[in-house]
Amino acid sequence: xxxxxxxxxxxxxxxxxxxxxxxxxxxxxxxxxxxxxxxxxxxxxxxxxxxxxxxxxxxxxxxxxxxxxxxxxxxxxxxxxxxxxxxxxxxxxxxxxxxxxxxxxxxxxxxxxxxxxxxxxxxxxxxxxxxxxxxxxxxxxxxxxxxxxxxxxxxxxxxxxxxxxxxxxxxxxxxxxxxxxxxxxxxxxxxxxxxxxxxxxxxxxxxxxxxxxxxxxxxxxxxxxxxxxxxxxxxxxxxxxxxxxxxxxxxxxxxxxxxxxxxxxxxxxxxxxxxxxxxxxxxxxxxxxxxxxxxxxxxxxxxxxxxxxxxxxxxxxxxxxxxxxxxxxxxxxxxxxxxxxxxxxxxxxxxxxxxxxx
Amino acid sequence: xxxxxxxxxxxxxxxxxxxxxxxxxxxxxxxxxxxxxxxxxxxxxxxxxxxxxxxxxxxxxxxxxxxxxxxxxxxxxxxxxxxxxxxxxxxxxxxxxxxxxxxxxxxxxxxxxxxxxxxxxxxxx
Numbered sequence: 166x167x168x169x170x171x172x173x174x175x176x177x178x179x180x181x182x183x184x185x186x187x188x189x190x191x192x193x194x195x196x197x198x199x200x201x202x203x204x205x206x207x208x209x210x211x212x213x214x215x216x217x218x219x220x221x222x223x224x225x226x227x228x229x230x231x232x233x234x235x236x237x238x239x240x241x242x243x244x245x246x247x248x249x250x251x252x253x254x255x256x257x258x259x260x261x262x263x264x265x266x267x268x269x270x271x272x273x274x275x276x277x278x279x280x281x282x283x284x285x286x287x288x289x290x291x292x293x294x295x296x297x298x299x300x301x302x303x304x305x306x307x308x309x310x311x312x313x314x315x316x317x318x319x320x321x322x323x324x325x326x327x328x329x330x331x332x333x334x335x336x337x338x339x340x341x342x343x344x345x346x347x348x349x350x351x352x353x354x355x356x357x358x359x360x361x362x363x364x365x366x367x368x369x370x371x372x373x374x375x376x377x378x379x380x381x382x383x384x385x386x387x388x389x390x391x392x393x394x395x396x397x398x399x400x401x402x403x404x405x406x407x408x409x410x411x412x413x414x415x416x417x418x419x420x421x422x423x424x425x426x427x428x429x430x431x432x433x434x435x436x437x438x439x440x441x442x443x444x445x446x447x448x449x450x451x452x453x454x455x456x457x458x459x460x461x462x463x464x465x466x467x468x469x470x471x472x473x474x475x476x477x478x479x480x481x482x483x484x485x486x487x488x489x490x491x492x493x494x495x496x497x498x499x500x501x502x503x504x505x506x507x508x509x510x511x512x513x514x515x516x517x518x519x520x521x522x523x
Numbered sequence: 524x525x526x527x528x529x530x531x532x533x534x535x536x537x538x539x540x541x542x543x544x545x546x547x548x549x550x551x552x553x554x555x556x557x558x559x560x561x562x563x564x565x566x567x568x569x570x571x572x573x574x575x576x577x578x579x580x581x582x583x584x585x586x587x588x589x590x591x592x593x594x595x596x597x598x599x600x601x602x603x604x605x606x607x608x609x610x611x612x613x614x615x616x617x618x619x620x621x622x623x624x625x626x627x628x629x630x631x632x633x634x635x636x637x638x639x640x641x642x643x644x645x646x647x648x
Binding site: 193390457 | 563
């Protein structure tokens with residue numbers, strides 16, 4: 166089990182550490198609901214250093230990325246970030262990821278912690294372009310400072326104009342006295358904010374500086390629990406739950422990051438799916454009856470026939486009701502459609518809802 | 524962790540308060556802390572005669588769901604309606620406002636097998 170650079174700090178702050186993707190990660194500190202609300206209403210900070218970062222360098226780096234990535238990375242320019250996924254050659258997804266254009270021939274790919282080895286092997290297997298690849302995951306710290314008060318909380322720590330930064334852009338600069346910090350206007354909470362990438366050795370200095378700068382906005386340390394409820398309220402996919410090696414990006418509603426402006430792994434197959442339609446779709450739903458959906462619970466129609474399964478579910482801290490996502494047969498995948506969730510031998514009514522739910 | 528000396532306990536992290544042939548049951552301070560923010564307690568066994576170890580309900584935190592087990596055999600004679608509308612009272616007041624059911628014991632001698640506060644404290648240490 167790997168330890169985070171900030172392991173000691175998390176424990177001192179009362180973080181409950183749990184194993185996740187090979188790391189001991191903070192699940193929660195003051196309490197999941199408390200942390201969730203802090204991010205929605207003000208600001209919270211997550212240590213998500215378990216995420217993987219690969220640097221791709223070389224004249225043909227873009228060619229390699231275009232081959233493996235469903236989105237069109239030729240649209241990227243220096244300072245911009247793109248969300249994408251890597252199709253697996255069989256219509257499924259190897260992983261979803263962020264792609265940063267660091268300089269014209271240098272890119273950073275940010276991948277899920279549980280997939281680092283698989284992704285590295287997959288990308289390497291397509292590297293017929295002589296692209297230099299470097300895995301900087303183990304030495305890179307990633308803090309996500311999220312919420313409507315994130316910019317206000319961080320602006321005193323850096324010359325970067327955090328308040329003026331557009332969503333899915335980034336800048337490198339000095340932050341809390343540390344050079345070469347990558348400040349990215351991205352996140353997984355849907356409440357705005359920033360992700361900070363830097364070398365592990367600066368972890369404690371930067372964490373403490375942000376906690377101090379955020380005091381006026383009652384900043385809270387937030388754990389993986391709140392990260393999951395925040396993303397689920399916004400309908401963001403979690404790899405391993407809502408997308409995996411068996412789900413296609415078209416089924417998962419990721420058509421918007423699947424661009425047929427170029428050839429890539431599975432582009433023909435996915436184009437055909439997009440044109441001819443798919444048999445199931447990922448939807449979000451809210452419970453009408455009282456109950457909390459959980460991963461793998463069955464989704465039923467009014468007659469009790471199984472029409473799909475829940476891929477993510479929770480009690481929404483913002484809505485105070487059960488919410489979830491899951492795949493259902495395409496003819497029932499309509500907004501406001503009533504469905505039923507099988508919860509402990511009961512069939513409880515739910516309704517398909519537009520994403521985001523909050 | 525608060526473990527009142529006058530109560531009895533189970534290894535499933537429930538507490539039991541015995542008064543005559545009635546046992547009041549809830550989850551311990553340790554249990555509520557491990558579960559996290561409790562958002563739903565579902566108990567639909569009122570009036571049922573259940574054996575020791577049977578599931579009498581379910582407690583759901585934001586991220587987890589756990590069964591509740593009968594610490595003693597008997598009839599579920601009362602369910603705390605307060606925790607239906609305020610499940611957070613299980614977190615805030617596990618031994619008082621957050622109690623869950625009352626059981627009319629069918630075999631009071633079963634109570635002898637429950638853990639003392641000291642024994643329970645040793646289990647969670």
